[in-house]
Structure formats: structure tokens, C-alpha cells
Amino acid sequence: MNSLDELIESMISGNRRSLGKIITLMENDSSSCSYIIPKIHSKTGKAHIIGITGPPGSGKSSVVDKLISYYRNEGLKVGVVAIDPTSPFTGGAILGDRIRMKKHYTDKEVFIRSMATRGSLGGLSEATGNAVKALDAFGKDIIIIETVGAGQIEVDIVKVADTVIVISVPSMGDSVQTIKAGIMEIGDIFAVNKADIEGAEKCIMEIKMMLDLSEKKEDWVPPIVKTYGNLEDGAIELYESIKEHHNYLIKSGHHEKKRVIREKTELLNILQNMFFKNLYSVISEIEIEELARIIAKREKDPYMVIQELMPKLKNLM
Ligand SMILES: Nc1nc2c(ncn2[C@@H]2O[C@H](COP(=O)(O)OP(=O)(O)OP(=O)(O)O)[C@@H](O)[C@H]2O)c(=O)[nH]1
Ligand SMILES: [Mg+2]
Structure with a gap:
């Protein structure tokens, strides 16, 4: 048995450090994937993968922090992959993740991984997909991907998810226009965060109008929920909607279909x-x-x- 085999085995048996090492290895050396993936593939496919995307500073990490709490109360194990945006506004995003999800960093059943976009452009969606696989094989029930909604790469990244949440915030003037068209289309749930700020209702109306205009692809009507990333219980409605969407996916057969599309890609x-x-x-x-x-x-x-x-x-x- 070589040392990589030992590392994989140690990860599968629940060693967090080995999990981190495996993710790094697949991130830095794509050729290692052809060795690692075959050894973990059969252990993946159980987790509910949730993608969350929105403008820089819209409160994604704060909302994720609330979601983690709900899932932990249910006894579920959570993995988070936070993509560090190259955005000049939020240069310290990794630090931001650490602050925002602080209380979960010490929870052994929560694994938070930040990934840098710098230098790995192009391969980022691949690296994210592989990190999700590792977390899945590790036994996470819920895997959340946080990424700034900025372009095609981000769309590709959240496409890995079963449920995609698009976050917007009020008082951004033409708020909805800041959501890129491609991202609007992939949203399964729309969250208006910072709903305590004036203009939340207007933001909801705008999203509703955009949704009415867009072609409906499934019989799922994306709900628009308010969230308060700064409040203790500020994402309960979102949490319920995610559950409903998951149930819908399973019952309608879309879960299977989505996964086949993903494997094909x-x-x-x-x-x-x-x-x-x-x-x-x-x-x-x-x-x-x-x-x-x-x-x-x-x-x-x-x-x-x-x-x-x-x-x-x-x-x-
Ligand atoms: N008023 C108000 N502030 C909020 C709310 N949610 C988050 N914030 C604040 O918004 C700021 C940004 O929050 P983050 O959770 O770091 O946002 P983010 O989208 O993860 O940011 P990046 O990852 O850097 O793009 C922080 O100062 C939060 O405290 C909310 O519902 N209301
Ligand atoms: Mg963040």
C-alpha cells in the first residue's frame, strides 16, 4: 500500500486532516484525480449539494452560517466549499469566511474549505467538483458551495449543486440587473438577504418579474424568500425551502436527471x-x-x- 492509498483510507475513515490533504492534492495536481476518484466514487452520491451565489458582500457566508446551525441541530454533517473571489472589494474573503462562520470552525462535524480563484482559473469548477466529491465520500450529508455570482465560471461551479440559491440584496438600485442572466436561470430558490434594509419588497417584486419573463423549465416555481444574515434565526424560511426543493427533486425524478447531466459533463x-x-x-x-x-x-x-x-x-x- 502506498502513502496515497493510506491517505485515501484515512480520509474515508474520518480523518479531517487527510480530507484537507486530499482536497489540496486534487486542487494542485489534476493527474492525482485519476488515482483518487476511482477509489472514492462509489462512496459518493449521498450528500445534498447546495450552491449559493450572489454579489460580493451580499451576506452569503452569513446565511451559510445560519444554514449550518439548522443542519447541525438536525444532527447532519456539513461541508462547505467557499470560493474566494478575486474581487477587489473583498480581498480578505477567506478571513471573512472565518469570521462569519466562526462558531462552526470548532465543530468537528463541520468542514469548511476556502478555495482561491487566483491562479486556478478554468480549473476552478473542476477543483470545486472534486472537493465536493471528497466531502461526499467523507460522509457529509450536506455540502454547501459558496461563490460570488460573477460570470460563466461561477455558473459552472454552482451547476454541481442539486439546489441553487441566488442571493440578492435590496437598495442596490437596479438590484436584479446585477444578477447576471445566466445565474437567474439556474436559481432554484431566490433569497433577498439584508431584508431588514429598506427596499426588500421592491427587490422581491423585481425578481418575481424577471422570473415571470423567463422560460419555465420545470414544474418547480422558484420561491423568493427573505433572509436576515445578521439575525440568529434569520434563514429559517430559506432552510424550509431548500428542504421542499430537495423533496421535489426526489419525487419528480429530477434529482436523478440532474445527476446524469452532471456525470455526462x-x-x-x-x-x-x-x-x-x-x-x-x-x-x-x-x-x-x-x-x-x-x-x-x-x-x-x-x-x-x-x-x-x-x-x-x-x-x-
Ligand atoms: N443589515 C444586514 N447586514 C447583513 C445581513 N447579512 C449579512 N450582513 C452583513 O453584510 C456583510 C457581508 O456579509 P458576508 O456574509 O461576509 O457576505 P458575503 O456575501 O459572504 O461576502 P463575500 O464572500 O466577501 O462576497 C457583513 O458585514 C455582514 O454582517 C443582513 O441580513 N442584514
Ligand atoms: Mg463570503
């Missing part, structure tokens, strides 16, 4: 990465550049070039 990603990596083992980048030059000079077209490469490409796998 992952499978295609792995295949794509694999083909690409192997591509450079059968044809060098210099050769590709040379071919590009020929195509640019109109001596050949891309399809002709690929046809000629076929004998080499057959060795790709």
Missing part, C-alpha cells in the same frame, strides 16, 4: 482533457504550428490536414 471534460494531453504526445506543438502556416498560405485546408494526420491520430488512446 464530467465524463466529457475528462475525455477532452485526455485527448488533448495525448494529442501532444503524437504531434508536437511545433508541427501543429507548421501545419497552421500551410493552412494560412492556403496550400491546404484544415480538413485536409486532419485527414493526413489520421494515421497518427488513431494512436491517441
Whole structure:
């Protein structure tokens, strides 16, 4: 048994430090995934994965902190993956997570992991997905992903979730416009946080209007709930809605469907990465550049070039 096997086994048997190490390993060295994932895959699939996204400083961590408390009262084990935004407004997000979820950091059944977006762009949704897998295999019942709703990468990240919560806050002028269209579409539940601030009703109305305009994809009507991230019991309605959504997913069969879609995406990603990596083992980048030059000079077209490469490409796998 090698040391990685020992690490995996130690993680599965409940060692938190090993869990942290496994997540780091998969984050920094994607080739380790092809060794780790096969050993943990059969132990995953049990957790309810919740994605929570919204503008910087909208109170995501504060709301997550409240949700953790409700789940812990139920005796459920919770994992959190908080994506540290590169946003200049919230440079100290990791510190923010620590402060906001302070009381849970000492709870052995809560595992909070912050991930930096810096440097790992592109691979971030993959790294998040792998961290979720590790937490799932570790035995977490609830896994929450917190990410700033800023662009396509964030949309990809929360797509891993069974239930997606989109947070907005009042008094941002045209609040809803700040929610990117792509994010609006993936919301299963909309939370208006800082509902103690003036303008909460207006914010709800705006979201409702946006939802009425958007094409309904399922028979689930996304509820819009108020949350108070600064109050002890400020996210009870959200917590209830998450439960309702989970029940809906299971009963309607959408749970299974969503998971198949997710596995399909992952499978295609792995295949794509694999083909690409192997591509450079059968044809060098210099050769590709040379071919590009020929195509640019109109001596050949891309399809002709690929046809000629076929004998080499057959060795790709
Ligand atoms: N008035 C009011 N303040 C709130 C509420 N919820 C959170 N806050 C405050 O808003 C600030 C930001 O809260 P966070 O929970 O760190 O927000 P976040 O969205 O996680 O922030 P980033 O992760 O940095 O994007 C903190 O000062 C909170 O105390 C609320 O319901 N009402
Ligand atoms: Mg936060």
C-alpha cells in the first residue's frame, strides 16, 4: 500500500486532516484525480449539494452560517466549499469566511474549505467538483458551495449543486440587473438577504418579474424568500425551502436527471482533457504550428490536414 492509498483510507475513515490533504492534492495536481476518484466514487452520491451565489458582500457566508446551525441541530454533517473571489472589494474573503462562520470552525462535524480563484482559473469548477466529491465520500450529508455570482465560471461551479440559491440584496438600485442572466436561470430558490434594509419588497417584486419573463423549465416555481444574515434565526424560511426543493427533486425524478447531466459533463471534460494531453504526445506543438502556416498560405485546408494526420491520430488512446 502506498502513502496515497493510506491517505485515501484515512480520509474515508474520518480523518479531517487527510480530507484537507486530499482536497489540496486534487486542487494542485489534476493527474492525482485519476488515482483518487476511482477509489472514492462509489462512496459518493449521498450528500445534498447546495450552491449559493450572489454579489460580493451580499451576506452569503452569513446565511451559510445560519444554514449550518439548522443542519447541525438536525444532527447532519456539513461541508462547505467557499470560493474566494478575486474581487477587489473583498480581498480578505477567506478571513471573512472565518469570521462569519466562526462558531462552526470548532465543530468537528463541520468542514469548511476556502478555495482561491487566483491562479486556478478554468480549473476552478473542476477543483470545486472534486472537493465536493471528497466531502461526499467523507460522509457529509450536506455540502454547501459558496461563490460570488460573477460570470460563466461561477455558473459552472454552482451547476454541481442539486439546489441553487441566488442571493440578492435590496437598495442596490437596479438590484436584479446585477444578477447576471445566466445565474437567474439556474436559481432554484431566490433569497433577498439584508431584508431588514429598506427596499426588500421592491427587490422581491423585481425578481418575481424577471422570473415571470423567463422560460419555465420545470414544474418547480422558484420561491423568493427573505433572509436576515445578521439575525440568529434569520434563514429559517430559506432552510424550509431548500428542504421542499430537495423533496421535489426526489419525487419528480429530477434529482436523478440532474445527476446524469452532471456525470455526462464530467465524463466529457475528462475525455477532452485526455485527448488533448495525448494529442501532444503524437504531434508536437511545433508541427501543429507548421501545419497552421500551410493552412494560412492556403496550400491546404484544415480538413485536409486532419485527414493526413489520421494515421497518427488513431494512436491517441
Ligand atoms: N443589515 C444586514 N447586514 C447583513 C445581513 N447579512 C449579512 N450582513 C452583513 O453584510 C456583510 C457581508 O456579509 P458576508 O456574509 O461576509 O457576505 P458575503 O456575501 O459572504 O461576502 P463575500 O464572500 O466577501 O462576497 C457583513 O458585514 C455582514 O454582517 C443582513 O441580513 N442584514
Ligand atoms: Mg463570503
